[in-house]
Amino acid sequence: MEVFNIALRGIFIDNMIFAYYLGMCSFLAISKKVETAFGLGLAVVFVLTLTVPVNWLLQEYVLKEGALTWIDGSFESIDLTFLQFIMFIAVIASMVQLVEMIIEKLSPALYGSLGIFLPLIAVNCAILGSSLFMVQKDYNIIEATSYGFGSGFGFFLAIIALAAIRERLKYSHVPNGLKGLGITMLITGLMGLAFKSFIGIAL
Amino acid sequence: MSAEATVVETELKVQKKPTESFLSKRRKNIVTDPLNDDNPITIQVLGICSALAVTVKLEPTLVMSIAVVFVIVFANLIISLMRNLIPGRIRIIVQLAVVATLVTLVSEFLKAYSYDMYKVLGAYVGLIITNCIVMGRLEAFAMANKPYDSVLDGLGSGFGYAWIILTVAFFRELLGSGSIFDFKVFEAIGWTTFPTNGLMVDSIGAFVVLGILIWIQRSKSGYVEH
Numbered sequence: 551m552e553v554f555n556i557a558l559r560g561i562f563i564d565n566m567i568f569a570y571y572l573g574m575c576s577f578l579a580i581s582k583k584v585e586t587a588f589g590l591g592l593a594v595v596f597v598l599t600l601t602v603p604v605n606w607l608l609q610e611y612v613l614k615e616g617a618l619t620w621i622d623g624s625f626e627s628i629d630l631t632f633l634q635f636i637m638f639i640a641v642i643a644s645m646v647q648l649v650e651m652i653i654e655k656l657s658p659a660l661y662g663s664l665g666i667f668l669p670l671i672a673v674n675c676a677i678l679g680s681s682l683f684m685v686q687k688d689y690n691i692i693e694a695t696s697y698g699f700g701s702g703f704g705f706f707l708a709i710i711a712l713a714a715i716r717e718r719l720k721y722s723h724v725p726n727g728l729k730g731l732g733i734t735m736l737i738t739g740l741m742g743l744a745f746k747s748f749i750g751i752a753l
Numbered sequence: 754m755s756a757e758a759t760v761v762e763t764e765l766k767v768q769k770k771p772t773e774s775f776l777s778k779r780r781k782n783i784v785t786d787p788l789n790d791d792n793p794i795t796i797q798v799l800g801i802c803s804a805l806a807v808t809v810k811l812e813p814t815l816v817m818s819i820a821v822v823f824v825i826v827f828a829n830l831i832i833s834l835m836r837n838l839i840p841g842r843i844r845i846i847v848q849l850a851v852v853a854t855l856v857t858l859v860s861e862f863l864k865a866y867s868y869d870m871y872k873v874l875g876a877y878v879g880l881i882i883t884n885c886i887v888m889g890r891l892e893a894f895a896m897a898n899k900p901y902d903s904v905l906d907g908l909g910s911g912f913g914y915a916w917i918i919l920t921v922a923f924f925r926e927l928l929g930s931g932s933i934f935d936f937k938v939f940e941a942i943g944w945t946t947f948p949t950n951g952l953m954v955d956s957i958g959a960f961v962v963l964g965i966l967i968w969i970q971r972s973k974s975g976y977v978e979h
Contacts, residue, residue: 574801636853675883682876727971730978735964
């Protein structure tokens with residue numbers, strides 16, 4: 551049950567966009583059409599569900615203080631936490647590359663729709679952010695996977711909702727200076743307000 | 754006549770290869786453009802994540818600005834020095850490695866000298882790695898320009914980012930906590946019942962303040978997005 555709760559919290563309450571402002575760049579840049587937003591959202595869910603558990607293994611068995619004892623008892627005092635950023639970003643960049651190659655081989659149709667977004671994901675703050683938060687929250691591996699999926703799905707929901715609103719927005723009269731980014735920020739604020747009502751939700 | 758010719762010739766040579774002054778007009782523009790007309794946050798829509806996350810109070814915002822300026826300037830310099838050695842296919846990973854190293858330096862420095870601030874900023878220091886401004890400048894400028902110009906470009910973009918997030922933080926702290934740099938302004942002028950706005954402390958306040966700031970800035974500069 552706790553596992554589902556973690557995913558649910560990731561989707562609605564600790565939403566990557568509305569609570570932590572992560573992945574805002576792609577959230578704002580690629581939300582002009584529902585179709586492309588759908589592709590990016592899917593890619594984010596996919597990559598997050600894979601990278602968070604992999605980074606968890608890395609943190610648990612390589613980086614944490616005393617994590618290397620499985621090689622030799624004398625490594626007990628070694629603390630490699632300062633390598634965390636480099637290791638995590640390397641895992642993310644290579645995972646994205648790997649996922650891209652696998653999808654290209656297995657499902658050319660999906661690759662066609664995700665195509666350009668996959669490489670962009672390596673520099674999406676939501677991906678690195680979830681891994682860093684996962685470390686802070688002290689999850690076990692199943693919880694970490696569920697957290698990765700939840701925060702990815704939260705991003706997916708948010709970007710599709712925003713894209714739908716922006717498609718409608720094309721036909722309204724927005725003041726010149728507010729067009730584009732300005733109005734999008736205000737709408738995101740209102741959406742965040744709506745998402746606030748999910749606080750306290752649990753299974 | 755021959756003497757005159759040589760003078761003209763040398764003058765031509767001088768004109769042909771003018772050594773650009775240390776602060777020529779072009780270089781000044783590299784620094785000043787990102788401050789307003791080509792601002793990374795309000796015009797190019799980059800680096801929004803951290804712009805919003807750390808701006809609840811002015812003090813962490815200031816630390817964050819300094820960290821970003823440092824990372825952006827040195828990443829630009831290093832990548833610009835290496836630009837002819839980096840193979841095109843793996844340039845993103847090389848750039849990420851350089852940025853991640855610099856961010857690790859900043860993070861270790863904060864941990865050593867200002868542990869409280871390190872706790873406040875938490876994961877957001879690490880997220881400078883994926884700050885799109887840094888990656889954007891590396892990709893768009895440092896890969897194609899000389900080191901000195903790249904440093905200037907880094908300074909410009911860094912300060913363009915800094916003044917926007919400091920402005921957002923100013924309003925959020927003033928209206929959300931009634932203080933500036935933790936100094937209770939309204940109590941100091943005798944208005945003890947000032948109603949602080951809880952939404953400003955929350956994420957929603959950040960979106961609204963930045964939205965309005967973008968509106969003002971764009972109406973002034975006349976930039977319209979289609």
